[in-house]
Amino acid sequence: MTVWLLSHAALTRFAVVASVFGILLLVQMRIPRRGDVSPRGRYLRNLSLPVISAAMIYLLLPLTLVSFAAVIAEQHIGLFNMLEWPMAVEFAITLIALDLAIYWQHRAMHVFPWLWRLHRLHHTDLNFELTLALRFHPFEILFSLFYKGLVIGALGASPLAVLSYEILLAVFALFSHADIHIAERWDQRLRKLFITPDWHRVHHSVHRNETDSNYGNLLSIWDRLFASVNEQPRDGHRSMKIGLGEFRDDVSQRLPGMLMQPFLSTQSSTGSSKPPHA
Numbered sequence: 001m002t003v004w005l006l007s008h009a010a011l012t013r014f015a016v017v018a019s020v021f022g023i024l025l026l027v028q029m030r031i032p033r034r035g036d037v038s039p040r041g042r043y044l045r046n047l048s049l050p051v052i053s054a055a056m057i058y059l060l061l062p063l064t065l066v067s068f069a070a071v072i073a074e075q076h077i078g079l080f081n082m083l084e085w086p087m088a089v090e091f092a093i094t095l096i097a098l099d100l101a102i103y104w105q106h107r108a109m110h111v112f113p114w115l116w117r118l119h120r121l122h123h124t125d126l127n128f129e130l131t132l133a134l135r136f137h138p139f140e141i142l143f144s145l146f147y148k149g150l151v152i153g154a155l156g157a158s159p160l161a162v163l164s165y166e167i168l169l170a171v172f173a174l175f176s177h178a179d180i181h182i183a184e185r186w187d188q189r190l191r192k193l194f195i196t197p198d199w200h201r202v203h204h205s206v207h208r209n210e211t212d213s214n215y216g217n218l219l220s221i222w223d224r225l226f227a228s229v230n231e232q233p234r235d236g237h238r239s240m241k242i243g244l245g246e247f248r249d250d251v252s253q254r255l256p257g258m259l260m261q262p263f264l265s266t267q268s269s270t271g272s273s274k275p276p277h278a
């Protein structure tokens, strides 16, 4: 089973992510938190970005992260490929270490101006719902792949642990961006350990101090540990404005403008001319 999953890693990941996407889409139609109406064409534009990223990666890179992990295992590269630790321990450490690494990647993207340019597209969406989880610039995806490759290489992470984290990361990205209503008592329980939609919506607030908080992707412990928590949005979940102060015009929201986002200078009419700071 494991061998089959690893030899069909891309298909496995796609099947899980597409299934979770379908389920969450139904849930957010049934019990929306805000129920904002998306502008015409927004779904298609957000959905087209992962297709463009996948095509670019397919053309540029010879290996996926899972096959990269298999190569380093063969070559005995990385910590776990030199140690004889129990597989379960290595598996658990890999998931936790990758989530910590992604927390710091996300935080760095809000601090360094050139990284903010790669990440900014994700924050220019004016709606907060499921397809926002797919709205990443292809260059950000490429940067993230190299970064994760470095962490995987240093750890000597197993292909199964890498595939598991990739699937978990995608599933939590979908869940945390879904416009679904979760009863407060359940949200409070869940957010003790995991990222919830209410937790992550704060990160998409137009207020800069809220944008620069709640960086976690899967576990909420990193934001607590490194003091970047913002428990609730100041304007309330239903009234809060989503997006940035700038790039709210139609041109920025169309696909060519979205793809050009890393090369655009900040519009100073409504927003800050500086990158955000963590």
Ligand SMILES: [Zn+2]
Pocket: 106, 110, 119, 122, 123, 203
């Ligand atoms: Zn962000």
